[in-house]
Amino acid sequence: MPKQTLDKIKPAKREKLLSEAAKLFAERGYNQTDMAELASRAGVAKGSLYNYFESKQELYLYVARDGLRRSRQAVYGELDPEWDIFAQLEHIFRQGAAFARRHPEYLIIYLNVSSAGMDPFAAKMSREVEKYTADHLKAVLARDVGRGLVRPDLDIRQAAFWINSLYIIFVASLVSKHFALRMREYLEIKGRLSKAAVEDQLQRTVELIRRFLAPVEGAAPPVQERN
């Protein structure tokens, strides 16, 4: 809920402002971001920021939600709901990686919501962030169990949780300094992470999930159901 004034300014100006804000918040984090510097980068007076938003908090929340919408659009926008779970996952991971390359700032802001001192933001955002993805994953999994593409003894909630966990770590590794270093340490990658290496990693991860979801032909032991 920004002020109405924000709607009235030239779209290009608004776009510039939001984009610079996202980049700066991602670069510095919330507390270290200086409204004066943001104003200057956006080519706007500091006072104007307060014509558009009540406070720094409101601006941050708006930018974070906006980035979330963009990321959702980029990842799910061109996804055909009729594809099977495996095609969808490959699409999701690939679009996620592409989005991480184009707009790391929004993913960094998302990751930041989980950091210390950001609990007020987490309380406001976490559920709305995760609900869409969780529901989508569970629905497709359930459907494909029905279609016989996924093993029937699967705990769908658990599976959705694990799959999304791998996705989070995957994009975090593309976007955060710490997670990038960690990935290179584990995979023993020496130089910069190339586009091809990312595609490879993506395929391996989807392959892992496929292996986990696929119905077992032979005498594989079903996972014991708790609850």
Added chain:
Amino acid sequence: MPKQTLDKIKPAKREKLLSEAAKLFAERGYNQTDMAELASRAGVAKGSLYNYFESKQELYLYVARDGLRRSRQAVYGELDPEWDIFAQLEHIFRQGAAFARRHPEYLIIYLNVSSAGMDPFAAKMSREVEKYTADHLKAVLARDVGRGLVRPDLDIRQAAFWINSLYIIFVASLVSKHFALRMREYLEIKGRLSKAAVEDQLQRTVELIRRFLAPVEGAAPPVQERN
């Protein structure tokens, strides 16, 4: 590298100071933590902090590394290197969960290193954080491939990466507001996360990993090796 003065004070005082510092950094994050408040909570004058440490940064880095050491001790301290990978993983997850309950502050600080504006700290710490775990996991996996407990077509670096990823998400879910909300959303847990629910989740996760690592009896397709 704190100042020598830190070594000369009473252990109880030092302990109190470090513990309060960890809690405060975890609660507020680095920038929002006020040295005066820390001093007061630790029962020490602000000036004294600067007798022990050159700067806030140095104090933070010391506390973070200290927490890392404690966490490593708690998780790996009583681990018998002769156990097979599955026993070790169960131990690691269980000790990790217990440590998260006793000292969430250290894990929160660890997670924080990956957040925006913390890149200077990430550059200093990430490798030393991850190296130990990565090497340990890979070594045990390799050994148990040799022992026939783990499927031989496994890419060990990849497997170590994925296993540790699940561990990170697991402990993050016990310790960060955002990740806790996310887990409850996925698993459709209504109330507070009980100790029993954590133990259950832990066992399910280890079970998942076991399923992924175990040699396949029947006609399971080996994962195609890249590189």
Added chain:
DNA sequence: CCTTAATGACTGACCGGACAGTCAGTATGC
């Protein structure tokens, strides 16, 4: 048309609170 009035977006100097780091003086203990 041209002049005047009204509107509201825009501006940046300014304010007040917060906070890292200092230091001159005091306590302690050997």
Added chain:
DNA sequence: GCATACTGACTGTCCGGTCAGTCATTAAGG
């Protein structure tokens, strides 16, 4: 009585938020 640890008032800086005034645009009046 010397050395060393301790102390908290103080300083300078930084930064979120304000506001009195400016200016471009549009509307009204002649």
